[in-house]
Amino acid sequence: MTPTPLGDADIAARTDTYFNRTRAIVETFGDARVTYAIFLRRPVVSAPGLLVEWLQAVARERGQVFDIELLHPEGDWVGAGEPLVYVTGSFAALADLETLALQKIGAACVAAHNAYQMCAALPKAAFLAMDARHCAGAEMQEIMAYAAAVGSRAAQKEGARGFIGNANDWTAHYFGAPVGYGTMPHALIGYAGSTLRAAEMFVERFPHDDLTVLVDYFGREVTDALEVCTRFADMAAAGRLAVRLDTHGGRFLEGLDPQESYAVLERRVPGALRRYRSQAELRYLIGTGVSAAAIWRMREALDEADFPAVRIVASSGFGVEKCSVMADAKAPIDVVGTGSFIPESWSETYATADIIAYDGKPMVKIGREFLLRNAGKV
Numbered sequence: 001m002t003p004t005p006l007g008d009a010d011i012a013a014r015t016d017t018y019f020n021r022t023r024a025i026v027e028t029f030g031d032a033r034v035t036y037a038i039f040l041r042r043p044v045v046s047a048p049g050l051l052v053e054w055l056q057a058v059a060r061e062r063g064q065v066f067d068i069e070l071l072h073p074e075g076d077w078v079g080a081g082e083p084l085v086y087v088t089g090s091f092a093a094l095a096d097l098e099t100l101a102l103q104k105i106g107a108a109c110v111a112a113h114n115a116y117q118m119c120a121a122l123p124k125a126a127f128l129a130m131d132a133r134h135c136a137g138a139e140m141q142e143i144m145a146y147a148a149a150v151g152s153r154a155a156q157k158e159g160a161r162g163f164i165g166n167a168n169d170w171t172a173h174y175f176g177a178p179v180g181y182g183t184m185p186h187a188l189i190g191y192a193g194s195t196l197r198a199a200e201m202f203v204e205r206f207p208h209d210d211l212t213v214l215v216d217y218f219g220r221e222v223t224d225a226l227e228v229c230t231r232f233a234d235m236a237a238a239g240r241l242a243v244r245l246d247t248h249g250g251r252f253l254e255g256l257d258p259q260e261s262y263a264v265l266e267r268r269v270p271g272a273l274r275r276y277r278s279q280a281e282l283r284y285l286i287g288t289g290v291s292a293a294a295i296w297r298m299r300e301a302l303d304e305a306d307f308p309a310v311r312i313v314a315s316s317g318f319g320v321e322k323c324s325v326m327a328d329a330k331a332p333i334d335v336v337g338t339g340s341f342i343p344e345s346w347s348e349t350y351a352t353a354d355i356i357a358y359d360g361k362p363m364v365k366i367g368r369e370f371l372l373r374n375a376g377k378v
Contacts, residue, residue: 006100007061015099023095035088035357037364037371038102042080042348044109045116046072047150050143051104055087055097064093075112075154083371084109086356098353106351107140107343108147114320114341115151119160121323122336127152128181129166130315131339138170145171148341164335183209186246189217195224196231203232211235212242212313221247221254221294222301229307242311242334245290245298249316253294261286261293265329268296272329284325290316292329299332313337319344 012020026032038051052068059066067088072078084105087094119127129148135141145166152162152175165177172180183202192198199213213228215221225243235241247253252261265273265286272285272292285292295314302310311334314326319340326333343349356364356371364371 006058011058011096011100015096019096019098023092026092026095032091032359033088034091034094034355034359035086035373036094036098036353037083037356037373038085038087038105038351038353039081039083039371040078040106040109040349040351042110043113044078044084045112045151045154046070046074046076046078046084047108047112047147048085048105049074049150050108050146051085051101054104055101058097059089059093062093064090066094075150075157077154078109081370083373084351086373088357091355091358102351102353103139104143107346107349108143108150109351110343110349111144111147111341112151112154114343115148115163116154117151117320118318118323118336118338118341119152119155119162120158121320121327122333123155123158123160125333126161126335127163128313128335128337129163129171129175129339129341130182130337131342132166132168132171134339134342141168142171144339144342145174149174151341167337183212184214186214186217189214194218195220196227199228199232203235210240210242212244214244214246216245216247216253219251219254221245222298223254225298225310226301226305226307229302229305229310236307236310239309239311241309242313243298243302244313244315244337245294246315247289247294249289252288253291253297256291256293256297258286261291264293264296264300268300269328269330280321281325284322285329290314290318292326292331295326295331295333296329311335 048070055066055068069086071083078084129145131144132141135144148163156162163175165175165181166172167182168180184198189195189198192201195215195217199211202211215225229236232241295312298312313335314333315337317340318336318338354364354368354371362372
């Protein structure tokens, strides 16, 4: 982790005005030792690392010591409304930190919860974090990468493969990876003029790297995948080749339509279609885009062509619900490329802080008594 301590002027410029004025008042009328409780209103996975390191960095800059007590260690499940952390120290030194502190923990905890659920739903699949392009700048990019890594480790403790890396170098260290992973975007295929030529260019330029080739650019997912596998048969046999399905949600994978999609799942996992399904679940099973039927059809085509070692990478909208549906369909996914652990409803990420003690005396606003430690003894 790489916390960036800010000077007082920068903190003042980015924080809410009433916290700045509170600091000025406390400095005028006398400091107090206070304890903050930080919590969220929904269940989450504890991901306090960025907050803790930032608070420690600010404390050093200000010549202070903050007593930071984690109520739930990193990676633990936390119930709605349960305090995540208590922070105790000088009121004058803490008052203006609340805005920035809450930014560093709320979204991280929700994203970690989402990442955990996704990895737990598909424990045999590896995950690749592809969230950076969806983030609002570098700070959010770091928060989301950290969160995915925390949720992943929580799922790995339960036997899941979890996240093996991400798509950029800057945050790769959160996943224990030396660099970001990835081979080609759609733009390279357009530049090359064909899926096969793009694959050839990649192998020529990066001969020692494994190859993952996008196969949906021309709408010939099966045809192009098999052409690339045939061209690089040695890599395919050695397990160094993968095909990535990223079919647009407005069309079916090559050779599929609603009827054939039903037929694929009836052949492979008939039980997946024989119980109640919502419209969203049906879309993930037999609809357009990267459906369970599409993944099964690609696996069938690869196996029939004697390419059993070629892996399938699936991307496009893989959030918690889609991962759960894929698990029901036993979809043969080797790797999931996703940024959909980013919270969909941003209001769920709002963390809140309340002071629960002043100079050791328990005191909190009415309605927040549940934050008091040990039945009011702090």
